[in-house]
Amino acid sequence: xxxxxxxxxxxxxxxxxxxxxxxxxEALFRALFEEWANTGYAAISLERVAARAGAGKAAIYxxxxxxxxxxxxxxxxxxxxxxxxxDHGSLMADVTAYLMATRRILRHRLARRILPDLxxxxxxxxxxxxxxxxxxxxxRGQGVDLLDRAITRGEIRAGLDxxxxxxxxxxxxxxxxxxxxxxxxxxxxxxQAAAIFAALQAC
Numbered sequence: 001x002x003x004x005x006x007x008x009x010x011x012x013x014x015x016x017x018x019x020x021x022x023x024x025x026e027a028l029f030r031a032l033f034e035e036w037a038n039t040g041y042a043a044i045s046l047e048r049v050a051a052r053a054g055a056g057k058a059a060i061y062x063x064x065x066x067x068x069x070x071x072x073x074x075x076x077x078x079x080x081x082x083x084x085x086x087d088h089g090s091l092m093a094d095v096t097a098y099l100m101a102t103r104r105i106l107r108h109r110l111a112r113r114i115l116p117d118l119x120x121x122x123x124x125x126x127x128x129x130x131x132x133x134x135x136x137x138x139x140r141g142q143g144v145d146l147l148d149r150a151i152t153r154g155e156i157r158a159g160l161d162x163x164x165x166x167x168x169x170x171x172x173x174x175x176x177x178x179x180x181x182x183x184x185x186x187x188x189x190x191x192q193a194a195a196i197f198a199a200l201q202a203c
Contacts, residue, residue, distance in 0.1 A: 027053040028060060029074040037113040041071065041121045041128070072131040075118070079135040085142040091150040091200065095169065096193040098146060102170055103184055106177045116178060140166050150200070160203040168199050 031052035035044050046067060050057045064070040085101070088094045105111055122129045143166040150156045172192050176182050184192075 024053065024055060024059060025063065028055065028063070028070075029077065032070065032074050033110045033114060036071075036117070037110045040117050042124070044071075046070075068127045071128060075128070075131050076134065079131075079138070085145065087149055091146075091153070091155040092193060092197050094146045094149065095196050095200075096190065098142070098169060099173055099189045099193055099196075100186075102173055103177065103189060106174065112178060139170075143169055147200075156200050156203070160200065165200055165203045168196055168203075172196075 028049065031049045032044070034052060035049045039045070044067060046060050047057050050060055053059070060070060064073065085098065088097045106115070118128060118132065121127065122132050144162070146169075147156070147160070147162060147165055151158050151160075172195070173184060173189070176188075177184055
């Protein structure tokens, strides 16, 4: 009996140790994004976020010391999961696929309301600037890979203006969907891809 007690003691969690359940963490992320879409970042209530997730406010503070850290990890967890972008065989196919993937993100009911506020918040307080810079770098890294493949294939020149090219690729889509709130059909995307293809060859 004594041996069993010792073994049980070895596997017992320290008194007061918090088990951070991954399913609750995911629920808190979802609740944060719902609250953010409804109120904007500055007005987020952590009490309401916790209630949405079916938890207490302590569940948030056990994981993150402040709203900034909570929001940053939520954004990074979702955003960096969107970074993979395979080779589609040609510049035109790559640009079209990139626009399709970006449209899917921008059409999401929460993303289309959170993204403009996220960029505005960076200008207001700078709280979320570090995570936004990391996400921007990851997305532009996809664009760099796309350009490098096209250069290797001989579709565009090696000396093109990369910064201009990287701005061109998502620019029209973001402007139409987010700034103007207009729908973008597959035919619209194909026309945008053709225009971007021509522009990249001229950069």
